[in-house]
Amino acid sequence: MTVFIHLYYVIWIAFLTAWCSTTGRELTSGQNVVSVAPIEVPDESMYPRFAEPIPNVTVTIGRDALLACVVDNLRGFKVAWVRMDTQTILSIHHNIITQNPRISLSYNDHRSWYLHIKNVQEVDRGWYMCQVNTDPMRSRKGYLQVVVPPSIIDNMTSTDMVVREGSDVTLVCRASGYPEPYVMWRREDGQDFNYNGESVSVVDGETLTITKVSRLHMGAYLCIASNGVPPSISKRIMLMVQFPPMLSIPNQLEGAYIGQDVTLECHTEAFPSSINYWTTDRGDMIISEMEIVGGKYEAFPMDSGYNKFMMLKIRNITKEDFGFYKCIAKNSLGETDGIIKLDEIPAPPSAFTTTPKPVLDNQTIKKKGQHQITQANEAISSNFQGGAYIEQRNTFGYEDDNSSANVQKTNPLITFFFCYSLLIRLYLYS
Numbered sequence: 001m002t003v004f005i006h007l008y009y010v011i012w013i014a015f016l017t018a019w020c021s022t023t024g025r026e027l028t029s030g031q032n033v034v035s036v037a038p039i040e041v042p043d044e045s046m047y048p049r050f051a052e053p054i055p056n057v058t059v060t061i062g063r064d065a066l067l068a069c070v071v072d073n074l075r076g077f078k079v080a081w082v083r084m085d086t087q088t089i090l091s092i093h094h095n096i097i098t099q100n101p102r103i104s105l106s107y108n109d110h111r112s113w114y115l116h117i118k119n120v121q122e123v124d125r126g127w128y129m130c131q132v133n134t135d136p137m138r139s140r141k142g143y144l145q146v147v148v149p150p151s152i153i154d155n156m157t158s159t160d161m162v163v164r165e166g167s168d169v170t171l172v173c174r175a176s177g178y179p180e181p182y183v184m185w186r187r188e189d190g191q192d193f194n195y196n197g198e199s200v201s202v203v204d205g206e207t208l209t210i211t212k213v214s215r216l217h218m219g220a221y222l223c224i225a226s227n228g229v230p231p232s233i234s235k236r237i238m239l240m241v242q243f244p245p246m247l248s249i250p251n252q253l254e255g256a257y258i259g260q261d262v263t264l265e266c267h268t269e270a271f272p273s274s275i276n277y278w279t280t281d282r283g284d285m286i287i288s289e290m291e292i293v294g295g296k297y298e299a300f301p302m303d304s305g306y307n308k309f310m311m312l313k314i315r316n317i318t319k320e321d322f323g324f325y326k327c328i329a330k331n332s333l334g335e336t337d338g339i340i341k342l343d344e345i346p347a348p349p350s351a352f353t354t355t356p357k358p359v360l361d362n363q364t365i366k367k368k369g370q371h372q373i374t375q376a377n378e379a380i381s382s383n384f385q386g387g388a389y390i391e392q393r394n395t396f397g398y399e400d401d402n403s404s405a406n407v408q409k410t411n412p413l414i415t416f417f418f419c420y421s422l423l424i425r426l427y428l429y430s
Contacts, residue, residue, distance in 0.1 A: 048074045048132050051111075054142030059120045060229060061148045067115040069130030069140065074110055077132050081105070081115045084127040084141065090115065122146050122178070150177035150225035152235045157223065163213055165243040171208040173223030173235065181225040188220035188236060215241050215271065215306060244334030245270035247327065252340055256317045257347035264340050266310040266327035274329040276301055278312045281324035286312065314342075 051070040059065040071079060078093040090098045091105045104116040117124055125146040131139035156174035163169045175181040185203040192199045196211055210217055218241045226232035246269045256262040268274055278286040278299055288299040298313040310327050322344050328337040 046073070046075065047134055048072065048077050048138070050130075050138070050140050054128070054130055054140045056143040056145065058145040058147060061120060061122060061146055063120055065117040065120050065124070065144055067117075067128055067130075067142055067144065069113045069115075070111060071113065071130075071132060072111065074132070077134060079113045080131050080133070081113070082129040082131060084129050086126075090128075117144070120144075120146050122148065146178070147227075147229045148176075148178040149229040149231060150175050150181035150227050150233050152223065152225060152233055154235075157235060158237055160238040160240070162240045162242060165214055165241050166212055168209065168211045169213050169239065170210075171221060171223070171237055171239070173206050173208075173225070173237075175206075175223075175225035175233070177225070177227045177229065179227045179229075181227040183223065183225050186222055186224070188222050193217060213239075213241055215243055215269065217241060218271065218306065240271065242271050242333060243269075245274045245329035245331055245336045247329055247336045247338045249327070249338045249340060252338075254340060254342050255345040256314075256322075256342060257345050258317055258319065259347070260317050261313065261315045262317060262342065264312040264314070264325055264327075264342070266329075266338055266340070268308045268310060268327075268329040268336075269306055270308070270329055270331045270333075271306045272331050272333075273303075273306070274308065274331040274335075276308055276310050276327065276329050278310070279326045279328065281326070286325075317342075319344075 048071050051072045054067060054069055057065055057067060067081075069079060069081070080092045081090040082088065083090055083098075088098060090096070090100075090103055094105070094107070096103065096105055102118045104118070106114045106116065108114075113130065115128065115130075124144060127141050127143050129139050129141045131137055153174040153176055156172070158171045158173065161169060161171070171185070173183055173185070175183055183204075183206045185205075185208040186201060187193055190201070192201045194214075194216065195203055196209075208221065218239060221237050221239060222234045223237060224232060224234045248267045250265055250267070254262060254264060264278075266276075268276060278297075280286065286297050286299060288295075288297055296315055298315070300311050300313075302309040302311070308329075310329075312325065312327075314321055322342050325340045325342060326337050327340070329335060
């Protein structure tokens with residue numbers, strides 16, 4: 001009887017030892033294998049077997065992951081999930097051992113065992129093992145890849161920059177993510193730009209270095225980071241190039257006749273934006289009177305980036321208006337000016353004619369077999385040339401006294417006697 005009692009205690013102690021070996025504590029660093037207590041089976045055919053390998057899983061950070069372990073003929077054996085790199089037992093059969101609240105377990109028909117990881121983080125990346133407590137232990141492993149979309153590291157990335165023309169400038173863009181992001185630069189408007197002597201649309205790398213920057217480089221640049229994990233991300237960096245004003249004049253000599261309206265034009269480039277105005281040859285600043293009915297001057301600028309188009313319209317030209325006009329541009333880096341001369345030219349006859357000529361449309365002209373006549377109600381070009389008087393007369397529809405239009409207006413009876421006398425003369429001389 002004593003022998004049976006001792007045998008009973010030995011079996012009970014062995015059972016407790018096997019049960020305690022399946023706790024959820026992390027293994028010591030000296031251990032490389034984690035397993036539940038093995039069960040010896042004399043017949044190999046009675047051992048469980050894995051129906052399929054554990055597939056590797058790729059999950060974007062913040063989403064849920066699912067690892068599947070399928071075991072046939074499990075019988076009385078137990079399945080455990082183990083985190084290999086930390087050597088931590090996550091679950092044993094129906095029980096969750098780990099204290100991680102994001103991990104759960106599900107199973108189906110005692111054959112399929114699923115490990116669920118919610119809200120996956122980068123720390124979850126690594127190898128996971130599904131093992132069965134046979135002797136020797138049988139296992140399969142799968143890798144959980146956690147990918148992270150790119151993001152711009154603001155405190156390591158350039159902000160909007162202002163530089164002087166002719167200097168060198170370097171823009172920096174740092175990005176993080178997994179896999180490591182690929183970074184490139186391009187203009188926001190998609191146009192090519194000069195990059196160290198070459199015209200390019202895209203520059204690869206985290207840094208964009210432009211030597212001898214010019215006003216043509218001014219604009220918004222995009223730093224774009226991508227690593228194959230959507231979405232790609234970009235940051236907009238504005239590059240502003242400072243330079244003193246420059247000025248060009250399309251026509252330095254303009255012509256107008258008394259009573260005409262004329263517009264003078266100057267083109268300027270400057271950054272920071274310049275202050276632009278007009279003066280007379282006496283140095284008097286011209287004040288725009290565009291809000292006054294019948295005002296003499298109307299000055300109006302048109303902006304396009306660092307370009308400005310200065311326009312000065314002078315109404316109802318008089319003798320006193322002929323002379324020199326100066327357009328001036330100033331900013332904090334300097335100033336420049338240009339001069340336009342306004343000369344008097346002869347007025348066309350239509351300027352003194354009170355009766356306008358009729359305007360015929362093309363269909364009326366074709367029916368009557370006449371040439372098209374245009375109404376001379378527009379001022380001649382300010383680029384008037386002295387030798388183009390006849391050409392301008394034809395353009396505006398002016399005709400000489402002996403023109404064909406006047407011949408058609410002759411009395412038909414006079415035409416008949418003229419032709420009759422001409423025939424008699426031909427007969428006598430023959």
